[in-house]
Structure formats: C-alpha cells, structure tokens
Amino acid sequence: MTMPVETEVVERSGTFQLAGTAEGQALVFSQPLSFWGGVDAESGDIIDHSHPGLSQNVAGKILVMPSGRGSSSSSSVLAEAIRRGMAPTGILIERPDPILAVGAIVAEFLYGISMPLVVCDIAGIVSGERIFIGVDEDGKAIVRFVDAAVAEGAAVQ
Amino acid sequence: MLDGEQGPSAAAAMKILVAFSNAVGAHGLLDVSGAHIDGCLYHGKAGLDFVERLVEGGGRVLVSTTLNVGSFDLIHPGMVKMAAAEEVPARRLMKAHLELGCQATFTCAPYQTRFRPSFGQQIAWGESNAIVFANSVIGARTNRYGDFIDLCCAMTGRAPAWGLHLSENRRGRILFELAVADPEPSDSLFVGVGLIIGQASGDRVPVITGLPQPRDEDQLKALGAAAATTGAVALFHAVGITPEAGTLDDAFQGMPPEETIRISRADIDHALARLSGVADGAPLSAVSLGTPHFSHEEWARLLPMLREVAPGRGIPIYVNTGRATLTRLQEEGALDGMEAFGLIPVADTCTYVTAILERLDGVVMTNSGKWAHYAPGNIGVTVAFAEMRDCIRSAAVGHVVRSVL
Numbered sequence: 371m372t373m374p375v376e377t378e379v380v381e382r383s384g385t386f387q388l389a390g391t392a393e394g395q396a397l398v399f400s401q402p403l404s405f406w407g408g409v410d411a412e413s414g415d416i417i418d419h420s421h422p423g424l425s426q427n428v429a430g431k432i433l434v435m436p437s438g439r440g441s442s443s444s445s446s447v448l449a450e451a452i453r454r455g456m457a458p459t460g461i462l463i464e465r466p467d468p469i470l471a472v473g474a475i476v477a478e479f480l481y482g483i484s485m486p487l488v489v490c491d492i493a494g495i496v497s498g499e500r501i502f503i504g505v506d507e508d509g510k511a512i513v514r515f516v517d518a519a520v521a522e523g524a525a526v527q
Numbered sequence: 528m529l530d531g532e533q534g535p536s537a538a539a540a541m542k543i544l545v546a547f548s549n550a551v552g553a554h555g556l557l558d559v560s561g562a563h564i565d566g567c568l569y570h571g572k573a574g575l576d577f578v579e580r581l582v583e584g585g586g587r588v589l590v591s592t593t594l595n596v597g598s599f600d601l602i603h604p605g606m607v608k609m610a611a612a613e614e615v616p617a618r619r620l621m622k623a624h625l626e627l628g629c630q631a632t633f634t635c636a637p638y639q640t641r642f643r644p645s646f647g648q649q650i651a652w653g654e655s656n657a658i659v660f661a662n663s664v665i666g667a668r669t670n671r672y673g674d675f676i677d678l679c680c681a682m683t684g685r686a687p688a689w690g691l692h693l694s695e696n697r698r699g700r701i702l703f704e705l706a707v708a709d710p711e712p713s714d715s716l717f718v719g720v721g722l723i724i725g726q727a728s729g730d731r732v733p734v735i736t737g738l739p740q741p742r743d744e745d746q747l748k749a750l751g752a753a754a755a756t757t758g759a760v761a762l763f764h765a766v767g768i769t770p771e772a773g774t775l776d777d778a779f780q781g782m783p784p785e786e787t788i789r790i791s792r793a794d795i796d797h798a799l800a801r802l803s804g805v806a807d808g809a810p811l812s813a814v815s816l817g818t819p820h821f822s823h824e825e826w827a828r829l830l831p832m833l834r835e836v837a838p839g840r841g842i843p844i845y846v847n848t849g850r851a852t853l854t855r856l857q858e859e860g861a862l863d864g865m866e867a868f869g870l871i872p873v874a875d876t877c878t879y880v881t882a883i884l885e886r887l888d889g890v891v892m893t894n895s896g897k898w899a900h901y902a903p904g905n906i907g908v909t910v911a912f913a914e915m916r917d918c919i920r921s922a923a924v925g926h927v928v929r930s931v932l
Contacts, residue, residue, distance in 0.1 A: 387550055411571065442653075442673025449573040449675075468550035469674075475543050476675050480576050 384462070384490025384511040387471040388478065392460035392486050396499040396515075397431040399423055404440030405447040405473070414456035432501040433458040434492050438467030448473030452483050460486045460503045462495070462513065488513060528683060536586025540682035547676055553687035560590055561644050562681035563637045565653030565673060567597035567624055568880060569617035577675060578623040581682065587628040589684035593637040594629050595654045597621040598881045601633070602850055602874040608882045629681070633875035634849035636748070636820040638665060641851075646770055649692055651680030655755035656748070656819045656897065662762035664747045666770035668692050671761045691762055697771060698780035699764050701728055702787040705737030707795070712739040714914055717746040718896035719795035721753025722802075725760050727788055734764045734778040741768065745822055752819050753896035802899035802912035805890050809911065809927045812889030814869075814918045815878045817847035818898040826856055832916060833868045838923035843871050843885065850874040869922060879905045890927060892918040 401422060403409070408418035414429030428451075438444065448470060451457035457477075461470060466489050474487045486503050488511040495501075495515065502514040529545070531538040548556060566574065598617040600606045609617065625631055632640055637652075638660050644650050644667035652658050652669040661667040670690040672680065680686045690696055703724050710716055716739070724733040733754070741747050747765070754760035764772035772778035816829070829846070838844070853874045856862050862872065878884060879902040884891070891908045893899050899912040913921070917929045 387546065442671070442676070443570070445674035445676075446570055446574050449577075450571040453573050453576075466550040466552070468547050468676075471546050471550045472543060472675050475546050476577055477573070479539050479543070480573065480580055 380515045382490055382513050383506070384488040384513055386509070386511050387466055387487040387489060388474040388484065389505060389509065389511070390460070390484035390486035390503070391505060392432065392503045394430055394432040394459040394501060396434050396495055396497055396501050397423070397426065397428060397458070398434040398492070398495050398497045400436065402435050402437045402439035403433070404438070405444035405451070405470075406441045408440070409447060409451060411447050411450040411454060411456060414451060428458045429456045431458050432460045432462060432503070434462045434495050436492065437463055437465040438470045442469055444469045445473035445476065449477040449480070452477035452485050453481050457485055460488065460501070462488050462490055462492055462501075464489065464492050486511070534585050536581040536584030537682055539584070540581070540586070540679040543675060544679045544683055544685060544687070547679070548687035551687055551689050553689035555688050556685040557649060557688040557692060558684060559649045559651045559680055559686045560684075561642065561648065561650040562588065562590055562592040562677055563595060563650070563652040563654060563657055564592060564624060564629060564677045564681060565595040566678055567594050567621050567633065569598050569613065569620050572616070574674075575616050575620050575623070578620065578627070578678070581678070582623050582626045586682055588681040590681055591642055592629045592681040593632040593634070593640060593642045594624055595633070595657070596635050596876045596880065597633055598876060600873055600875045600883070602853065606873065606883055607876065627682070632849065632851065634820050634851070635877065636822065636849055639820065639822050639849055639852060649686070651677055651686045653677035656752035658761050659751035659755045659763065660748055662691055663751055663764065663769050664744055671759065695780070697762060698732065698782060699734035699772075699778040700731035700785050701733050702784035703727075703733055703735045703790055704787065705735060705790050707737065707790075707792050710737075710739050712742050712746065714746060714749060714894055715799055716795060717741065717750040718753045719798045720790060721750035722757050722798040722896055723790055723794055724763060725754035725756060725758030728754070728758055728760055730759065731785065732762050732764065733760060734766065734772065734775070734784065736766045736775065738765045738768060743824055745825055748819055749896065756897045756900045799912060802896060802910065804903065804909045805911050805927060807927050807929055809890045811842055811892060811921050811926055812886040813842060813884055813891045814844040814922050815847070815891055815893045815898055815902070816844070816895070816915060816918065817873070818877055818879065818893070818895040821846050821848040821852065823852050823855060826852070826861065829915065830861060830865065832919050833865060833870060836919045836923050838868050838919060840869070840922065840925050842869050842922045842925065844869045844919070844922055845871050845873050845878050845883065847873045847877045882906075884908070892921055892927060894918055
C-alpha cells in the first residue's frame with residue numbers, strides 16, 4: 371500500500387465484529403441509519419426520508435455512524451445489498467450492532483464477500499476522507515485515515 | 528459444533544450465533560427447547576440462499592420448530608396472485624424450511640398449535656405478536672429474534688444468555704394505570720390499551736393495572752399484537768391476569784416503576800380513532816379478520832354471528848387462520864354452507880402480506896389493531912377498525928356501521 375506523507379496519516383485501532391480489509395471514501399452520519407426501510411438493496415441509495423443522508427449512496431463507501439438502528443429485517447437488506455455489490459465496502463460504528471453483524475456474517479458465509487464491520491472511535495472523521503481498514507498481527511482492526519486533499523494527491527502520484 | 532463435527536450447516540449457524548451473542552454482550556449461550564421461524568416470507572434472494580445453503584449442508588433443526596406465515600396459502604391454491612418470477616422462489620422458500628425439519632404450521636399464532644410452549648420454557652421465537660404472547664400470556668422466555676438468528680437458534684438448540692431469557696430483565700419498569708371505571712372487557716379496549724403501551728414503553732417492560740379480566744386469551748393476543756405494532760414490546764405484565772404479575776410487586780420484582788402513565792377513556796378512543804381512515808357510511812369492499820390468526824374460540828364466536836346477521840351482499844369476509852385450526856373446523860363440519868355469507872378462510876398466510884384481496888378500492892373493515900396499522904402501507908387499502916360484530920353488520924348492509932367503540 372502506498373502511503374502519503376506520514377504526518378498526514380491518522381491511525382486508530384478498533385475491534386472487528388466481522389474481520390476483513392477494505393478501503394473507500396468515508397460517508398459519515400451522526401444519526402444511525404436503518405438498512406431496512408433506509409437503504410435500497412438494489413442500488414445502495416438511501417431512501418429514508420427522515421435521515422439526513424437521503425438520496426446519497428452507500429455503495430463502495432466506508433459507512434461511519436454511531437450505531438445501527440431498527441428492525442432485524444436490516445440483516446436481510448444488508449446481506450442482499452452485499453450480494454448485489456451495492457453495500458458499503460466496510461462499516462465503522464461506535465457500539466456493537468447485532469443486526470449489522472448478522473447481515474455481514476451471513477453474506478460472507480453465502481457469497482464469500484467480506485464487508486468488515488469495525489467498532490471504534492469515530493470522532494473527527496469527515497465525509498470524503500479516504501479510509502483504509504486493515505488487520506494487525508493480533509487480529510485487531512487498524513483504521514487509517516487520509517484527508518481528501520492528501521488522498522487526491524496520493525492518487526495522482 | 529463450530530468445528531463442523533455436526534456438519535457444515537450447524538457450524539455456520541453456530542458461528543453466526545456466537546457473533547450475534549458477542550454483539551449483544553451476552554456472557555454465553557443457553558439451551559432452548561423450541562423455536563419459531565419468521566423466515567417464510569420472500570424478501571429477496573439472500574434469504575432464500577441462506578436456507579438453501581443450510582439444506583445443502585445437510586442441516587436439520589435440533590429443537591421443535593414451527594414456521595410463521597409464508598407468501599402463499601398452500602391449502603387454497605390460486606388464492607394468492609403473484610408473478611411467476613416471484614412465485615417460484617417464494618414457494619421454494621416455504622418448502623426449503625420443511626427440508627430443514629421445521630413443522631409446516633405456517634401460522635403467526637404458534638401458541639394455538641400443539642407446539643405451544645409452557646411457563647418458564649426457554650425458546651427462540653420470531654414474529655412480534657408471537658413473541659409478546661409467549662412471554663406475557665404463557666410466561667415462556669424469548670427475546671425478539673428475527674432474520675437468520677431464529678433459524679440459527681433452531682439449528683443449534685442454543686440462544687444468547689441475555690435479555691428476557693434472564694429473570695432480572697423481566698421485571699416491569701413502566702406502569703400504566705387504566706383509569707376507566709368498571710371497563711367492559713370489549714375487544715377494542717384491549718386493542719386500545721395495546722396501542723398506547725406500545726407507543727410509550729420504548730424498551731421498558733410495561734405493567735398494566737386496572738385491566739378487566741379478559742374474556743379469553745384472544746383479548747390478550749390482541750393487546751400484545753397492538754403493542755408490538757406501535758412499539759417494540761416483547762413482554763407486558765397485566766396485574767392479576769398474566770402469570771408473572773400476581774401482584775404489582777411481583778410485576779416490578781419489588782422495585783418502583785420508573786414512570787407512571789394514566790390511560791383514560793379518551794386516550795383509548797383517540798388511539799382507536801387513528802386506526803380508521805373513514806367515517807361511518809363509507810361503502811365497504813371487504814372484511815378481514817384473524818390478524819393474528821383466528822383461534823378456534825374466535826371461530827366459535829364468529830360462526831353463530833354470521834348465521835344470525837346473515838350477510839348476503841357478496842362482500843368477502845376473509846378470515847386468516849392456522850391450517851391446524853382450519854382442519855379441525857372442517858372435520859367438525861363447522862364451515863359447511865358458510866360461503867353463502869361471503870366467508871373466505873385463508874390459511875398459511877395473511878391478507879396484508881400478499882395479494883389476496885380481490886378489490887383494493889373502497890374500505891376494508893377489521894377488528895385487528897395490527898391489520899389496521901399495517902394494511903394501508905402494505906397493500907394500499909383504506910381501513911375502518913371496529914368490533915367483530917360491527918364488521919359483520921357492515922358486510923350485511925354494504926357500508927361501514929359502528930356502535931360506539
């Protein structure tokens with residue numbers, strides 16, 4: 371992995387609810403998003419009219435939010451979105467969430483697609499930052515952040 | 528089990544269960560001796576793929592396992608109208624569950640079957656009305672299980688040791704005082720109380736005082752179903768009525784309530800009024816009863832009422848019920864000639880989850896708080912809520928008529 375200038379990179383550790391590696395642009399919400407009734411599994415579009423992320427798209431992003439929310443049917447919707455390639459590539463949450471964990475684990479079991487789910491501090495993360503999720507030698511999650519401008523610069527190098 | 532000694536399906540189920548258990552902060556797993564699976568309604572390929580994979584891996588449920596409604600009435604072919612592309616996987620989903628050793632109950636009221644659990648029994652149930660009934664009316668113990676996890680519990684005979692499986696979490700935390708003098712134990716009273724406690728309880732176990740002795744457990748069924756519709760209630764205590772609430776002190780396990788809410792007659796009327804989208808006199812296109820599934824006792828009230836009121840305008844009166852109940856009625860000859868009154872029994876599914884109703888214009892009347900809440904969004908009908916007798920009277924005259932609720 372090519373890393374930009376060291377001083378621009380922030381790193382923090384977290385706990386995996388489902389282990390894996392991923393990278394993508396952060397999509398950050400201060401309000402939890404329910405996948406059931408909140409995300410269209412066929413497109414990744416956010417469809418919850420009461421959520422500030424309405425009409426944004428979660429596909430290929432690293433979704434960052436305080437927690438999961440709502441009905442257990444969210445497990446099915448997340449699994450279906452992962453199957454269709456319309457899910458986030460990874461999710462960072464502050465509090466463990468059983469419903470997201472079940473959806474991610476079932477999708478990995480069925481389709482061999484791993485969408486890491488990490489419990490970590492999400493303070494200070496802003497949408498658009500490039501995020502890398504990795505695994506350290508003890509199996510803990512390593513989350514690296516590069517701000518959008520630097521990530522852009524790294525991409526053209 | 529995790530190592531695959533009992534096959535790949537059991538190993539996968541255990542892996543998912545352990546991850547779920549860790550996520551909810553349980554300190555371990557405990558044995559369950561029954562499960563009820565809410566997995567037979569087709570919502571997309573991932574759900575079917577999961578069950579198929581367990582079937583391919585030679586999976587079998589380890590405990591007595593009942594099934595919730597599916598998308599089809601398998602007893603009455605042709606009743607459900609569905610595009611072929613969806614019909615094939617939807618039918619397969621119901622059948623695949625049977626191949627795992629689940630019982631072909633296809634009912635949202637497994638507590639009406641011979642698989643009814645007993646007081647104190649640890650179980651893992653899906654379906655919100657069944658969960659609240661099992662916990663509250665029977666005193667069995669389950670959390671609100673759902674997607675994939677109910678089946679993982681059935682495949683392993685285990686559940687996370689947390690929540691309502693543990694005695695200390697079953698204590699009441701919020702008190703509702705029904706402040707209605709000498710209330711009639713009408714069906715709508717129980718629905719109204721359910722709607723209100725569902726809205727106000729959040730994740731706290733509600734305790735109700737002042738409720739009249741119910742005529743039968745179907746009134747508690749209606750209360751619980753309503754509470755699990757407007758909220759996430761998985762357990763309620765009704766003092767002097769439900770098994771863990773002999774006294775107020777029993778219900779709260781000696782602790783004080785965190786909050787007390789008074790329910791007046793006006794509160795009940797207001798909650799019930801919100802279930803009706805039309806005024807009296809609106810033309811009626813159908814009646815739907817039996818959400819949750821009609822019990823044998825409810826049939827025993829309905830059938831004489833149909834004979835007495837004798838609706839003859841061809842307005843369909845759909846009654847959702849479990850196939851075991853339906854078989855019993857047929858063996859008793861109880862349904863003979865009843866089609867003349869518009870009666871259409873529906874088994875294995877429910878009129879608000881799939882395409883059964885012939886006409887979606889006009890008004891559908893129901894005595895179910897749950898149906899009244901969900902049907903407008905699910906199938907796009909306008910609903911009028913009323914007591915069962917008013918539903919039948921309205922079918923006889925062709926428009927909505929209601930006694931004072």
